[in-house]
Amino acid sequence: MKSKTITIMLADSHPICLYGLKHIIESQENLSVISTARKENDIIEKALLTNPDILIIDPKLNDGDGFKSIRILKERGCKAKIILLLENICSERYMQASKINIEGYILKTAELDKILYSIREVNSGAIFIDENIEKELKHSDECINMSKLENQRLNILSQREFEILRLVASGLRNKTIAEQLYISEKTVKNHLTRIFKKIEVNDRVQATLFAIRAGMI
Structure with a gap:
C-alpha cells in the first residue's frame, strides 16, 4: 500500500537554498513541496491557503521575523508542523523558539539525509532536534543558567515521572512508552499531565527542550 504523500512548504529568503532544497525533497518518494515563499506576508498567505503538513522555515527573514509569522x-489555526532551518543556533533565537510550539530544529549545514529524516520524523509526531544544536544549547550561558532552574524542578519529579520525561524527550510516543514500562497509555497521559505541571511546560515540545537544557539527553 502506497504511503500518504507528505506535503511541505518551504520558506527562506535565499533563493538558492530555497530551490535547492525543493529539488532535493521532490526527488524523494512520498514528499511533495506544494508551496515556497521568501517574504513574511507570502509565508502567512500561502501557508493558510495550501495547508501543508510541514512548514520548513528559516526564521531569519530579510523583510521580517519568521517567529512572528509562525x-x-x-x-489563525494553521495545523502545519514546524521545522526551523537554521544557519546557527544562538541563545536569543533559541529563547524565542522555546516560547512557541516548534516540532523540529535542524541546521542548514546538516547532511541531506538528516534533513529528509527530520521531515519524516516530525510528520510522524516525533520531535526532532539536530544533535549539533543540542550541543550548542548546552554550552550557551543562558541555557547554563536556565539548566540550574530545570534541575531544581527535576528534583520534584518521582522516579517514574523522570523516566517518562526522558522517554518523551527521546522522541517516543505514548503507546511505545506504555509498552516499554508495562503500563497503559492512559497512565502515561496522567503522568505527563503531572510532569508538565511540575516542570511548568505546556506540551511535549517544551518538555523535550526542558530535558535538553537539564542535560537529560
Whole structure:
C-alpha cells in the first residue's frame, strides 16, 4: 500500500537554498513541496491557503521575523508542523523558539539525509532536534543558567515521572512508552499531565527542550 504523500512548504529568503532544497525533497518518494515563499506576508498567505503538513522555515527573514509569522499562523489555526532551518543556533533565537510550539530544529549545514529524516520524523509526531544544536544549547550561558532552574524542578519529579520525561524527550510516543514500562497509555497521559505541571511546560515540545537544557539527553 502506497504511503500518504507528505506535503511541505518551504520558506527562506535565499533563493538558492530555497530551490535547492525543493529539488532535493521532490526527488524523494512520498514528499511533495506544494508551496515556497521568501517574504513574511507570502509565508502567512500561502501557508493558510495550501495547508501543508510541514512548514520548513528559516526564521531569519530579510523583510521580517519568521517567529512572528509562525505565531500568526498558529493563531489563525494553521495545523502545519514546524521545522526551523537554521544557519546557527544562538541563545536569543533559541529563547524565542522555546516560547512557541516548534516540532523540529535542524541546521542548514546538516547532511541531506538528516534533513529528509527530520521531515519524516516530525510528520510522524516525533520531535526532532539536530544533535549539533543540542550541543550548542548546552554550552550557551543562558541555557547554563536556565539548566540550574530545570534541575531544581527535576528534583520534584518521582522516579517514574523522570523516566517518562526522558522517554518523551527521546522522541517516543505514548503507546511505545506504555509498552516499554508495562503500563497503559492512559497512565502515561496522567503522568505527563503531572510532569508538565511540575516542570511548568505546556506540551511535549517544551518538555523535550526542558530535558535538553537539564542535560537529560
